[in-house]
Amino acid sequence: MMETKNFLLLGNGKSIPFASVPELPVAEFSKVCLTSITAEKCRIAAFFAVPEDDRFILTAILGDPAAAGFRVLKTVVKERYPSLTAHYPGFNRFEREIHELYGIVPEGHPALKPLRFVNTQVGDMEFYRMQGKAIHEVAVGPVHAGVIEPGHFRFECMGETVYSLEISLGYQHRGVEKLLQGGPDRRTGFLIETAAGDSSIAASINYCRIMESLCGIGLSDPAVKIRQIALELERCANHIGDLGALAGDVAFLPTASFCGRIRGEYLNMSADLCGNRFGRNFIIPGGCRYPVDQEKAKKITRKLQTVSRELWNALDLMFNSPTVLDRLENTGSVSLEDARSLGLVGVAARACGLDADARRDFPVAGEKTTGSLPVDNYNGDVISRAKVRYEELKKSHDFLFAALAEIPENGAVISQELTPAPDMLAVSVTEAWRGELCHAAVTGSDGKFRVLKIVDPSFHNWEGLAMALRNEEIAHFPICNKSFNLSYCGHDL
Amino acid sequence: MWNSLKARLFQGYRTGKFPYTAPVLPDHFSGRPEIAVDKCSQCGKCAEVCPTAAAIVNGKPVVIDTGKCLFCGKCAEVCPENAVTISKEYRLAAMTRENLLVTGSSYLPERPTDREFLRFCGKSLKIRQVSAGGCAACELDFNVLNTLAWDMGRFGIQVVASPRHADCILVTGPVSENMLLALKKSYDAAPRPVWVIACGTCAISGGIYAGSEVCHDGVEKILKPDLYVPGCPPHPATLLEGILRLMDKKF
Incomplete structure (x- = not known):
């Protein structure tokens, strides 16, 4: 591994002693973080504080695609440090989070507002406001009109045009990370899976990689394959749901209703693997809870063959319909520069032409993934985000058919008693259906979690939705929102 | 328009037969737990592994509170006497909190009284x-x-x-x-x-x-x-x- 004295390189799903992470003076730490991102094509995987006595260890985990791993570095702060957001907006939510949890002030942060209202009255903050006779303000939420999670949106409009959208979340805050402290225990896996309940598989894969690395457990080849199959089924179900919902939001009912049903078929395939439509309680440290044999793999393959034909039929209908394209094209555009400076990830980033894909950038030894897709043809609008999903669905299906055909007889599955190594830092990133999902664990001297940090892709991407609405008609908000489909609870934790 | 109609014909009528027939449930579906009261030795192993304290052993044979249960099936996995089993009974809804407690193996979903x-x-x-x-x-x-x-x-x-x-x-x-x-x-x-x-x-x-x-x-x-x-x-x-x-x- 290439290393410098400023940071250490850590592979995906690997761990190192926390003490061995280079500790830099604050100024040096900021400089290395910012240069890595702005000049050396790194991106933030996680940025968090670990409390220690009367001080805090700020830890940065920066994804470095060129090195296929993560740059890790830390610094010690007490009450304040110079804000990084002032130089790179991608740090915005991370610094607000640290400030809210521990009161550490990032000096010079341009908008140090509450993030989840952990200690204060929810929604009570200074919103960005425009002044003038012709300006009007639209406030939406926390309770929305559909069956969806809560969050608050504040639009500043002149006529039909939105000049600014501010998104204020925190309504879903359940204290996940606090409950995870002191683990692992019998609750940990369930908390991880429900942090964002539509990405349970991706989250449990991350958690298990961390545990396997900390406990020194190997993983059988079938278990790796089964996990990847489950992950792709999760990706398919959600992408299909999103495309159907987009069709619904532009009142193209055929695809909306077909996809609503077809999505359920993919959830049922996940349930065929483990009994639960969301893959709950399936992936456990050391393996998977249920074996998948050839017979089951064949059954799922047959189902996939039938359903996928219906899926392409439903989607091609939508993508060939001029009335749909007219609404989706050039709507809710986010520029490549904005995507880069906000640090967008996943589907939303690739739709802007930002080639960020954890499957290619941070590979895990022994794991085969769907691979990444070219991003040159996208220009950041709603149709781009829809098309990225469509292309990913194609890739996922190719992967699923191949992986299901390769399932060895009696996919073995074992779980063991687990004691994580003490004083370690472990990091795992998975390209979940929304984008890269990062889990980082720091264990104490007793092997218990001091911190188990979850960074949901939505945490990076909410700011992207706000940008998509700039100079956009307010009536386009629903399709812009659907095209991102971000997680409220994954953000609020 | 023509394409939509063609697609509609291809997709067919897909509304499921439930509730007129029983639902199609997956192999590993976790439904209502069943307790063989006479087999339970009150060893408390189920309560130890339960992530939400839904399995209650309190000097009596185990009671499972489905209002707390995540249906992970760990209680059945660890039970040395096979006193707890997970059935495929999907009719779990109850109209009173007390009726969510599973104390045995017989079950009849309650009827509405409101x-x-x-x-x-x-x-x-x-x-x-x-x-x-x-x-x-x-x-x-x-x-x-x-x-x-x-x-x-x-x-x-x-x-x-x-x-x-x-x-x-x-x-x-x-x-x-x-x-x-x-x-x-x-x-x-x-x-x-x-x-x-x-x-x-x-x-x-x-x-x-x-x-x-x-x-x-x-x-x-x-x-x-x-x-x-x-x-x-x-x-x-x-x-x-x-x-x-x-x-x-x-x-």
Whole structure:
């Protein structure tokens, strides 16, 4: 591994002693973080504080695609440090989070507002406001009109045009990370899976990689394959749901209703693997809870063959319909520069032409993934985000058919008693259906979690939705929102 | 237009046969636990592994509280006497909190007794869903009932956008502190009489979030539910069956 004295390189799903992470003076730490991102094509995987006595260890985990791993570095702060957001907006939510949890002030942060209202009255903050006779303000939420999670949106409009959208979340805050402290225990896996309940598989894969690395457990080849199959089924179900919902939001009912049903078929395939439509309680440290044999793999393959034909039929209908394209094209555009400076990830980033894909950038030894897709043809609008999903669905299906055909007889599955190594830092990133999902664990001297940090892709991407609405008609908000489909609870934790 | 019609023909009629026939459940489906009282040695192993303290051994044979249960099946896995087994019984919904306790192996889903509800909502039920810390799984699987696969509209059940139009508030999630006010306001905005459905284990008892400093252990202490639907998340068949039973729909 290439290393410098400023940071250490850590592979995906690997761990190192926390003490061995280079500790830099604050100024040096900021400089290395910012240069890595702005000049050396790194991106933030996680940025968090670990409390220690009367001080805090700020830890940065920066994804470095060129090195296929993560740059890790830390610094010690007490009450304040110079804000990084002032130089790179991608740090915005991370610094607000640290400030809210521990009161550490990032000096010079341009908008140090509450993030989840952990200690204060929810929604009570200074919103960005425009002044003038012709300006009007639209406030939406926390309770929305559909069956969806809560969050608050504040639009500043002149006529039909939105000049600014501010998104204020925190309504879903359940204290996940606090409950995870002191683990692992019998609750940990369930908390991880429900942090964002539509990405349970991706989250449990991350958690298990961390545990396997900390406990020194190997993983059988079938278990790796089964996990990847489950992950792709999760990706398919959600992408299909999103495309159907987009069709619904532009009142193209055929695809909306077909996809609503077809999505359920993919959830049922996940349930065929483990009994639960969301893959709950399936992936456990050391393996998977249920074996998948050839017979089951064949059954799922047959189902996939039938359903996928219906899926392409439903989607091609939508993508060939001029009335749909007219609404989706050039709507809710986010520029490549904005995507880069906000640090967008996943589907939303690739739709802007930002080639960020954890499957290619941070590979895990022994794991085969769907691979990444070219991003040159996208220009950041709603149709781009829809098309990225469509292309990913194609890739996922190719992967699923191949992986299901390769399932060895009696996919073995074992779980063991687990004691994580003490004083370690472990990091795992998975390209979940929304984008890269990062889990980082720091264990104490007793092997218990001091911190188990979850960074949901939505945490990076909410700011992207706000940008998509700039100079956009307010009536386009629903399709812009659907095209991102971000997680409220994954953000609020 | 022509393409849409062609696609419609290709896709076919896809509404499931449930509730007229039993639902198709996956091989590993975890339904209602069953307890063989005479086999239970009260060793307490199930209570040790249960993530949500749903298995209660208190000097008596084990009792499983499905209002806390995540249906992970760990109790059955560790039971040395095979006293706890997980059945495929998907009819989990109950109308009182006590009826969520599993004490044996015989089970008959309870019938509705709320005459007022039947008079107002027996034929048509308008639901306003409020997510109060729900992880999206309960929300998504409730949404599924609206798709053509389950088509709950045929039983007069409809999701409404405003609580002003609602007969019933369906709550998901452990009720986060930050959603408490919005939940109360949504409930208060609904015209009286109004009923409450607690959908999912989180909404019933807090589930895995029970005891969190920033949650309220479910909706029980805030609004008394008229229907409890356990599950993490409840299978769509479980939820639909529960609502239909509450409405006393006959098949």
